[in-house]
Amino acid sequence: MTVTTPDRVPAVEAEAAAPAVVSPLRRFWIDFRDSKVAVAGLAGCILIVALALLAPFISPQNPYDLAQLDIMDGRLEPGAAGMDGTIFWLGTDDQGRDMLSGILYGIRISLAVGVASGVLAMAFGASMGLLAAYFGGRVDTLIMRVVDLQLSFPAILLALILVAVLGQGIDKIIIALVAVQWAYYARTIRGTALVERRKEYIEAARCLALGDARVVFRHLLPNCLPPLIVVGTVQVAHAIALEATLSFLGIGLPITEPSLGLLIANGFEYMLSGKYWISFFPGVALLLTIVSINLVGDQLRDVLNPRLQK
Amino acid sequence: MTVFLIRRLMQAVVVLFAMSLIVFVGVYAIGNPIDILISPEADQLERERAIHALGLDLPLWEQYFVFLQRALTGDLGRSFAFGAPALQIIVERMPATLELAVAAMGISILVGIPLGMWAGFRPESFGGRAIMAGSILGFSLPTFWVGLMLIMVFAVHLGWLPSTGRGETVEVLGLQLSIFTWNGWTHLLLPAFNLALFKMALVIRLTRAGMRENLLMDYVKFARAKGLSPGRVIFVHVLKNIMIPVVTILGLELGSVIAFAVVTETIFSWPGMGKLIIDSINQLDRPVIVAYLLITVSMFIFINFVVDILYSVLDPRVRLKEMKS
Numbered sequence: 001m002t003v004t005t006p007d008r009v010p011a012v013e014a015e016a017a018a019p020a021v022v023s024p025l026r027r028f029w030i031d032f033r034d035s036k037v038a039v040a041g042l043a044g045c046i047l048i049v050a051l052a053l054l055a056p057f058i059s060p061q062n063p064y065d066l067a068q069l070d071i072m073d074g075r076l077e078p079g080a081a082g083m084d085g086t087i088f089w090l091g092t093d094d095q096g097r098d099m100l101s102g103i104l105y106g107i108r109i110s111l112a113v114g115v116a117s118g119v120l121a122m123a124f125g126a127s128m129g130l131l132a133a134y135f136g137g138r139v140d141t142l143i144m145r146v147v148d149l150q151l152s153f154p155a156i157l158l159a160l161i162l163v164a165v166l167g168q169g170i171d172k173i174i175i176a177l178v179a180v181q182w183a184y185y186a187r188t189i190r191g192t193a194l195v196e197r198r199k200e201y202i203e204a205a206r207c208l209a210l211g212d213a214r215v216v217f218r219h220l221l222p223n224c225l226p227p228l229i230v231v232g233t234v235q236v237a238h239a240i241a242l243e244a245t246l247s248f249l250g251i252g253l254p255i256t257e258p259s260l261g262l263l264i265a266n267g268f269e270y271m272l273s274g275k276y277w278i279s280f281f282p283g284v285a286l287l288l289t290i291v292s293i294n295l296v297g298d299q300l301r302d303v304l305n306p307r308l309q310k
Numbered sequence: 311m312t313v314f315l316i317r318r319l320m321q322a323v324v325v326l327f328a329m330s331l332i333v334f335v336g337v338y339a340i341g342n343p344i345d346i347l348i349s350p351e352a353d354q355l356e357r358e359r360a361i362h363a364l365g366l367d368l369p370l371w372e373q374y375f376v377f378l379q380r381a382l383t384g385d386l387g388r389s390f391a392f393g394a395p396a397l398q399i400i401v402e403r404m405p406a407t408l409e410l411a412v413a414a415m416g417i418s419i420l421v422g423i424p425l426g427m428w429a430g431f432r433p434e435s436f437g438g439r440a441i442m443a444g445s446i447l448g449f450s451l452p453t454f455w456v457g458l459m460l461i462m463v464f465a466v467h468l469g470w471l472p473s474t475g476r477g478e479t480v481e482v483l484g485l486q487l488s489i490f491t492w493n494g495w496t497h498l499l500l501p502a503f504n505l506a507l508f509k510m511a512l513v514i515r516l517t518r519a520g521m522r523e524n525l526l527m528d529y530v531k532f533a534r535a536k537g538l539s540p541g542r543v544i545f546v547h548v549l550k551n552i553m554i555p556v557v558t559i560l561g562l563e564l565g566s567v568i569a570f571a572v573v574t575e576t577i578f579s580w581p582g583m584g585k586l587i588i589d590s591i592n593q594l595d596r597p598v599i600v601a602y603l604l605i606t607v608s609m610f611i612f613i614n615f616v617v618d619i620l621y622s623v624l625d626p627r628v629r630l631k632e633m634k635s
């Protein structure tokens with residue numbers, strides 16, 4: 001995701017007719033809806049979050065309540081009817097579990113892990129980046145050395161080391177994902193903060209003899225947020241993909257927390273006998289989630305980039 | 311320059327040492343290998359003998375010390391599962407992984423550069439837009455899922471290519487390679503393509519950006535004014551200039567291809583290092599885990615070291631800044 005092509009042409013005509021005073025939020029939305037694909041991505045994100053939140057209420061069965069499963073319904077094709085007449089629109093897995101319900105619950109777990117690790121990594125990474133930029137000198141050198149070192153290894157290798165070291169479990173995967181991602185946030189916010197900290201408002205705040213913590217978190221941080229939000233969006237998508245990959249490899253989430261990656265792994269062995277749906281549909285759900293988030297992230301990058309501001 | 315080199319070398323050694331400590335302590339602290347390695351039917355005496363033979367009765371720091379001493383002589387322990395030296399097991403599987411990585415690199419260049427050139431040459435055309443949309447998809451698609459889909463389409467439904475394994479190999483210069491047999495190629499194609507996908511998206515974007523930049527340059531105008539054919543301008547003059555950044559970046563990415571091979575190898579049952587590490591993690595075969603991680607980390611430290619030196623040769627500012635600090 002490091003390669004971008006800033007080749008959007010700003011639509012100047014549309015702005016001329018707009019009223020002179022526009023609230024920042026509205027202005028943001030006007031810029032954002034410029035790209036129809038991004039709006040579709042946003043709609044996708046909202047839909048996926050809604051599905052994840054409402055999973056227990058809208059899924060046809062609770063896929064992890066064994067009383068509701070009938071082993072006789074195992075490996076049914078999409079659209080087939082089960083023993084008691086219910087129709088499984090996306091088929092069933094080897095346990096007779098409705099794939100649609102499994103996917104809805106899987107999205108819930110994948111999103112929860114992705115967002116939780118993203119938020120934690122952002123909090124930790126941003127604090128480190130701000131510290132490095134604000135204090136400079138040795139603190140800066142030390143933190144950025146660690147960041148550089150970490151970024152020189154591919155994420156999957158680091159995650160592999162951490163999983164091998166920490167063991168498995170939902171909390172350990174989140175720790176591993178945070179450890180893999182914090183460096184991106186730290187590097188991003190340090191770059192912005194280095195510019196911001198030379199501005200007059202920071203000087204003014206310091207002249208008022210405000211404490212370091214107050215200057216950093218109340219004055220510096222809010223002005224460094226835009227790039228952080230962009231990185232955050234893209235990194236959540238990365239985290240979801242990485243977690244799915246680890247779970248697929250059997251070294252991610254435990255079987256009791258079936259994320260999308262685990263569902264895909266579960267269908268892998270049936271793939272060769274032509275029973276595609278057990279892996280295929282969870283994969284589509286994963287793909288749509290990642291693509292939606294990436295589309296939103298791409299557009300945010302353009303909208304929040306001051307160099308492209310109209 | 312010498313000061314810079316020594317400084318970097320020392321840094322590399324410190325990192326390697328720290329990594330070995332983290333990996334060793336972490337890996338040797340998970341689970342209880344005695345339960346896994348020794349048959350539950352074994353009596354107390356046999357158990358104790360086995361624990362002693364594996365060195366598991368020593369305190370952790372002593373185990374690490376022994377491990378470090380042996381590691382320096384190239385002995386990274388014996389695999390619990392295979393009963394052979396861990397280093398040997400990994401080195402045996404290395405050619406398969408390297409072959410896969412190199413084939414993937416080749417595919418990403420052979421497919422990515424022409425597509426990127428087209429997208430840069432006609433950015434507004436339908437083809438150009440479709441290629442760019444495809445490259446976004448290449449970044450977003452989870453590698454493992456694409457692998458499954460490739461197996462489903464080409465191996466299960468169409469039956470054109472085999473889905474797993476490595477096929478026939480031929481010994482070349484002491485290495486078992488499958489690129490020299492037709493059967494080997496058919497086995498290599500799907501995994502290599504799968505692994506190439508992500509890099510292909512990267513190559514497309516780099517080539518497109520390079521193409522768009524270079525087409526506006528004076529040397530292109532001059533070549534055209536000189537009356538050279540459009541084909542010659544693009545395929546000789548522009549292509550040469552595009553290749554420099556593409557090759558540089560791909561060189562840097564070789565390491566990440568090897569790391570990502572873990573996923574592809576698991577899906578296609580490719581008998582390389584990546585599949586070995588996943589199996590070892592699942593079996594808690596600790597000497598192999600430690601050896602794999604150390605070898606890969608050393609490889610990365612080496613790659614980064616070479617890159618640092620190359621940069622400092624190309625850009626003296628890097629070197630000067632380093633000396634001052």
